[in-house]
Amino acid sequence: MIDIAAKNEKSLRQLAQAIALSRGQFKLILVRCNYRSLSAHWSQRLEAETQRQHQFSLLTADLPVETQNLAQVIERAMDGETAEGIQLRGMTQLADLRGFLAKANQMRDQLRQQFPFPIVLWLDETGLREMLDVANDLESWTTSKRFLPSAEDIQANLELNVQQFLSRLQGGSDRQWLGRDRLLGENQQREIEQACQKLAQLGEPLSADLAADLALIQGRQALEAGEWDQAAAHFKQSQSHWQAYLNPLPEGDREACRNCNRPTAAEPPEGEDSKTPQTPHLRLAVIGVHQALNQVLAAKEHEGKSVDLAAVQEPLHRSYEQFLAADAPQFAQKLQESSLMQLIQALREAEVAEAKGDNHGAIAPLVRASQQFVFALPHLGLRGLEQLQRLYFTSQDYRNAFKIAQQQHQLERYCGKRAFIGANRLEEMPQQQSTSSWRSPEIEQSGRAEDVKHLLNRLHERQNKLLVVHGESGVGKSSLVNAGLLPILREQVFAGGRGGVPIVLRVYENWSEQLTEVIEQEGQKHFCRLDKREDGTSPLAVSQAILVELEKRHHQVILVFDQFEEFFFANPNPKDHHQFFNFLGTLCSNILELGALKVILSLRTDYIHRLLVCNRISTMACISQNILDKTVLYELNNLSPQQARQVIANLAPHIADDLRSRLVQDLQQKSEEIRPIELQVVGYQLESEGIVSLADYNALGEHPKQALVERYLDVVVESCGPQNKDLADAV
Secondary structure: OOOHHHHHHHHHHHHHHHHHHOOOOOEEEEEEOOOHHHHHHHHHHHHHHHHHHHOOOEEEEEOOOOOOOHHHHHHHHHOOOOOOEEEEEOHHHOOOHHHHHHHHHHOHHHHHHHOOOEEEEEEOHHHHHHHHHHOHHHHHOOEEEEOOOOHHHHHHHHHHHHHHHHHHHHOOOHHHHOOOOOOOOHHHHHHHHHHHHHHHHHOOOOOHHHHHHHHHHHHHHHHHOOOHHHHHHHHHHHHHHHHHHHOOEOHHHOHHHOOOOOOEOOOOOOOOOOOOOOHHHHHHHHHHHHHHHHHHHHHOOOOOOOOOHHHHHHHHHHHHHHHHHOOOHHHHHHHHHOHHHHHHHHHHHHHHHHHOOOHHHHHHHHHHHHHHOOOOOHHHHHHHHHHHHHHHHHOOOHHHHHHHHHHHHHHHHHOOOOOOOOOOOOOOOOOOOOOOOOOOHHHHHOOHHHHHHHHHHHHHOOOOOEEEEEEOOOOOHHHHHHHHHHHHHHHOEEHHHEEEEEEEEOOOOOHHHHHHHHHHHHHHHOOOOOOOOOOOOOHHHHHHHHHHHHHHOOEEEEEEEOOOHHHHHHOOOHHHHHHHHHHHHHHHHOHHHHOOOEEEEEEEHHHHHHHHHHHHOHHHHHHOOOOOOOOOEEEOOOEOHHHHHHHHHHHOOOOOHHHHHHHHHHHOOOOOOEOHHHHHHHHHHHHHHOOOOHHHHHOOOOOHHHHHHHHHHHHHHHOOOHHHHHHHHHO
16 A cells, blocks of 8 residues: 655655756746645645755745736746746636646747746646646656645545635625625536545545535535536535534434434534534534525526525524524624525515505515615516515506516516517616626627727727717617616726726706715715815815816716706706806816716707807817717617617527518618617517517507507506506507
8 A cells, every 4th residue: 555645755855856956947847736735735845845955945926817928927926036946836726727838838948048947837637637738848848746645635625625615605795695606616626526536436435524514515516507406405415414413313312323424412423523513503504595595596497486485584594593603693794684685585574564464564675675686686586576566556656666667677688588678778787697798688789789889999088088979769878878888887997097987867957966966976985075075065066076086096987977868858047058068078178187087978869959058168178169079979870670680689589580570671760770769669569478470470460560569558558557547548
C-alpha cells in the first residue's frame, strides 16, 4: 500500500530542489493537485521549503477568475519588483481556461524571454487535460510533480466545500436565496463529484454527517437545474439524518437499530461527537428553506397546480425559529428579508383575510407584494396580482383594478406567458439572469435594438448634450426608453469610467418640485444628499446641487423626460416653457461642474414645434440654439412590413406562416408602414383568444383585424365597471 504522506513529502523536496536549481532561468513546472484545500496546503509548504532549504524566495499569487493573459498576471504579481520565482494558483477556476491556455501557448516564446525564472502552475487533472488539448506545445516545455490526496484530505476538502456553501448562503443575494444564482460554481461541483468518486474507489465511506451535508448540496444543485423531484429526494435524505439528532431513538430500540445511522438517546453516531448542539438546527433550517422553495418552484411546472401557501409558510417559519435556535441571527434575518418569505407571507395574509370577508385587510399585503416582490417568483406574483385585481374590481376601485391588470400583462410577458402587451408601454423589469447584456425581448427582436445602439452612440459623444427622440403616437417611444434605454444606461460605462445614472421624469404638474423629488431619490441611492437645505432654497437650486454632487462622485447622469408632450398640457403658460428650457440650458452649459450631464426629451413629432423656444434662449448655446439640428433630433419610425413580419415570428413563433403574412397585410397603412401599437393590440387579442391559424382568423368575419381591435376595446370598457360602461363606450 502506498504511503501517501511519505510520497508527498518526497515530491515536496524534489519540487523545491528543481525550483532552486532553475534560479535565473526560465522553467515551467506543473504541479497536479486535485483539491483546492490541498493545493493551498502544499503551496504554502513549498514556499516555506524553498526558503528554508535553498534560501529561495518563491512568490505566490492567486489567479483572478477573469484572468486571460499569463504574462500580464505575472507582471502584476511582481508589482515592478524582481522575482526569483513565482507559483500561480487557481488556474482551474478561471472563467475561460481554454482561452487562457491557448493564449499562453501562442506567447510561449515571449514568456521564455520575459521571465528568466521558474514559474510553477498549480492545476488539477481537468486543467491538465485542457492543456494537452489546446496548449500541447506549451505543455511539452514543462516538467511536472503531483501531490496525492489521502482519504482524510478528501474528507477535509469536502467539509470545506460544505462550509463555503453555508457561508455563501449566509451572505447570499436574494437571487441566491431564490435559487436563481449558484452558491457553488461548476468547478466546485465537479470537485465534489470527483472527491466522492475517489473515496468510493479507496473504499472509504463518507461520515454520516458529511453524507447528509452532501445530500443537501446535491439537492440545491438539482433545484438550480429545475429537477424538482430529485431535489426533494436529496433534501429528504439530509433532513432525516439531522432530524435524528433532535429525535433520538429510545434506549430500548438501540439493538433494533444497530445497523442504521440513526443516533440513539445515549449514543451519537460514530465519529460525529465533534458537532456542536446548534449544528442540527442550522442544517434543518437550511433544508427547510430549500424544501419550501423547491415546492414553490415545482408548482410553476404543473399547470393548474396551485401552491398550498400554508404548507409553504409553515416550514419557512420553522426554519426561522431553527436559525435562532442555532444562534445564526444573520441567516434568520436573510430569510425574513428574502422575497420568498415576504411574498409567501403577503399572499397567505391576503388569503386568510379574504376568507374572513375582510377585503380591505386582504388588499394591503397584496399592494405591498405588488410593489416589491412579484418579479421574484412570477408565477406566485401573478396569483397575487389576479387576486388584487379582483378585490379592487369588486370594491368598485376600477382605476386601481385597471392598473393592476396592466401590471399583470407586464409580469406575464416577463415570465414568458405573453408575448404582446396591447396598448401598454413596455416597462423596465428585473433581469432574468445575471448578465449586463440582457434586454427586453421585444426591443431585441423588433429591430428597435438598432435604435438603442444609435442613441447610445450619440450619448457617448461628448459634444451631444441634448437628444430629442420623436415619433408618431403609438410608435413605441416610451417602450424604447423604458425597456430599451434605461436598462442599458444603468450598465453603461461612459468616458472616464463614469457609471450611467438615468433619472426619469414623467409627471409635469409642478414640474420643478417633481424633478427635484426624482433627483433627490436617485441621489440617495448613491449617497448624494444635501446636508443642509437653507430656508427659501428653490427646488431647482436643490436639483442642480445634487446633480453637481453626483458628477463629483464620478457618475454619468442622464436626465430623461418621457412623454414630454404632457409638459405642455400641464404647463400652458409660455413663461413656464421658458423657465424649463432655460434651466436645462443652464445645466448643459455648466461645463465646469456638469460637463458629463446628458438630457433626453421623448415626445410626439407633432409637438416638435413647441421646442423652438429653445432657439431664443441664450443658455441653449450647448446646442448652438438650434433644436432642429440633426445631431439633436432622433426620429423613431413605424415598422416596415419586413420588420413587422420578423417581430411576429420572434415573439409568437407558434403563429402559422400564412396567418403571419395576412396580419402584416391587414396591419399595413397607406404608407405601407405598420404602427407598433396596433401590432401589439392585435397580437394581444390573438393570444387572448388562442388564434394561431389563418382559418381561425378568417372565422372572425369580413374584417378580422377590426374585430380583434373592437374586442380588445370591449375588454378595456368592461374594466371601467358596469356603472361607467356608457361613458367608456362614448370615449
